Amino acid sequence: MGAIKREMNNSKWTWAAIGYQCGFAYVIALIVYQLVGLLTGEVTFGIGTVAAVVVLVFLIYMLFRKGYQNKDSNQLYAVDALNAINNR
Numbered sequence: 001m002g003a004i005k006r007e008m009n010n011s012k013w014t015w016a017a018i019g020y021q022c023g024f025a026y027v028i029a030l031i032v033y034q035l036v037g038l039l040t041g042e043v044t045f046g047i048g049t050v051a052a053v054v055v056l057v058f059l060i061y062m063l064f065r066k067g068y069q070n071k072d073s074n075q076l077y078a079v080d081a082l083n084a085i086n087n088r
Helices: 002-008 011-040 047-064 078-086
Strands: none
Touching: 002 011, 011 047
C-alpha cells in the first residue's frame, strides 16, 4: 500500500487502486471457487455459478476484443515511415 501511495501521489487514486485490486481478486476467487466446486461436486449449480460464468465470459471478451481505433487520426506507423523514406 505504501508503494501504491508513493506511485499515485494522491490518496483518492491510492484507494481506487486498492479497491480495484481487491475487487478483481474477489471476482477471480468467485470464478475459481464456483467452477472448480461445480467440477468436484462441492458446489451445486446456482446463481453463483451463473454469475461466475457471466463474469468469465465478460473477462474473456474484454481480453480478446479489438481495440478502439480512431478513423480520423493521422497516424504514421513505423513501416509506413520506412517506406516513405525509401521511396524518395
